[in-house]
Amino acid sequence: MSSISKFAIAGLVAFSVLAVSCKQNDPDPQNSTTTPTTSTTTADIRDSLWAYMQDVYLWYDKLPTTFNPHNYSDPESEMDALRAYQPLDQWSFVEKASDFNSYFSDGETSDFGFWIKFDANNDLRVRYVYAQSPAGKAGVERGWKVTSINGQAIASMSDDAIVSAFYDVSSTTFGFQKSDGTAVSIPLTTATYTLNTVLYTNTYDIAGKKVGYLVFNSFTGTPSQNELKAALTKFETAGISELIVDLRYNGGGDVDTQTMLANALAPTSVTRSSVMFSYQHNKKLSDWDETIKFSKTGSLNLSRIFFITTSSSASASELLINNLKPYLDVKLIGSATHGKPVGMYGFEVMDYVIAPIAFKTVNAKNVGDYYDGLAVDAAVSDGLSKNWGDPLENCLSTALNYIQTGSFTTTAAGRLSAEQEVKNKPFDLKTVRDLVVKSPALK
Structure with a gap:
């Protein structure tokens, strides 16, 4: 029934x-x-x-x-x-x-808690972040540029490899360039949170x-x-x-x-x-x-x-x-x-x-x-x-x-x-x- x-x-x-x-x-x-x-x-x-x-x-x-x-x-x-x-x-x-x-x-959902998109300059940017997610708690902000994944430069990675790093694994280290130009490396592990x-x-x-x-x-x-x-x-x-x-x-x-x-x-x-x-x-x-x-x-x-x-x-x-x-x-x-x-x-x-x-x-x-x-x-x-x-x-x-x-x-x-x-x-x-x-x- x-x-x-x-x-x-x-x-x-x-x-x-x-x-x-x-x-x-x-x-x-x-x-x-x-x-x-x-x-x-x-x-x-x-x-x-x-x-x-x-x-x-x-x-x-x-x-x-x-x-x-x-x-x-x-x-x-x-x-x-x-x-x-x-x-x-x-x-x-x-x-x-x-x-x-x-x-x-x-x-509730389970992931890293931030979403990305290429801009008109082909830079990979953080579009938004959920506050209670792993990324949110780590201080990741909209507008940051994603520069690397697990030490590999974004420019050298295929789209499939980038997608895999977001959806197919539970732990990834992301390199970011902040809005003030400074660089930071943040390891993230997926977790369940309320968006x-x-x-x-x-x-x-x-x-x-x-x-x-x-x-x-x-x-x-x-x-x-x-x-x-x-x-x-x-x-x-x-x-x-x-x-x-x-x-x-x-x-x-x-x-x-x-x-x-x-x-x-x-x-x-x-x-x-x-x-x-x-x-x-x-x-x-x-x-x-x-x-x-x-x-x-x-x-x-x-x-x-x-x-x-x-x-x-x-x-x-x-x-x-x-x-x-x-x-x-x-x-x-x-x-x-x-x-x-x-x-x-x-x-x-x-x-x-x-x-x-x-x-x-x-x-x-x-x-x-x-x-x-x-x-x-x-x-x-x-x-x-x-x-x-x-x-x-x-x-x-x-x-x-x-x-x-x-x-x-x-x-x-x-x-x-x-x-x-x-x-x-x-x-x-x-x-x-x-x-x-x-x-x-x-x-």
Whole structure:
């Protein structure tokens, strides 16, 4: 017998995060009036996967009429084959329930705790660090340059060798160049820790206005909601009138967390009849369609909000932006988002979670289908050489400058060309599994 986990997934390609959504209806073929074309009580998970895809999958009509699950050695390869029938689908997945649930139960993960990316100068930089991780406790900071791994210079290593040093071993010695130019060698051993989803907060006084800045990295449910509430309380106490929300690496996550944050950021003009977004399923399951309304919380009453995004901003991150657009002056800075206007449910079957794309979302103006991502108002490169909160960091400085001058003007170094974005996208040092665990998107 299978059971539906109370969430929905919204993930990204470079980075994804499991998104969670509590639905009023029970989206489980065994509990609905819809009869699966293949029994989901079979002892073979491959048959169950095929059954769910035939009934729940948003694009079930794209699937072949004849399909033999037993032609595939495992459910993962079967899902790959089924997903190929809809080129838009980059996200449907199946994985061991133990791996899936460990991340969302308590926000725990096990690794070195910092993530890296090549910048436009081909320097390998620390993108972000989790505070309670081995790297965080060792003092590693965003913006540091990774110069060596186990004594070998980065310039002499292949991408595969670098990835292996991060994902395939439990102990590695990293050489860093700090922001002040000094060098340090730090040995790290992987460990289990609770990640912090709010990476940084600050306030700035700009042109007589109090500006809040929030770096939010993952929608992971209760843990991230508690962190967000603390940050929002800080901003309310400070009396901010402008807010910059940095989602540049946020691949999505728990949809309830998105709803909580949207309610806090919405202007006081929204009412309980104001539409936040709607779920739309396939025609078999149209009775599962649902419209979510706003329920304003907190004292923030913004008329404008800035979002910093990249191609790693996906799923619940995009949902948040799209949901606020009908009610606020929304400005996007950085590069276009990933493009995932759809979400999944996670069905626990035996020892697996089956997560097919099951619905799309649209905002109050019926806008969705942003498969090419949400476009930015100012194309600005990621300031990887700067730590969080540095007012000279490319994206943050662009937002602060707009607040002060009313226009987007950036330096030549800060402008982002299409060529740079293409160069930066492929090497994010995240595996497909990390995409799911760190940023899928049960939306």
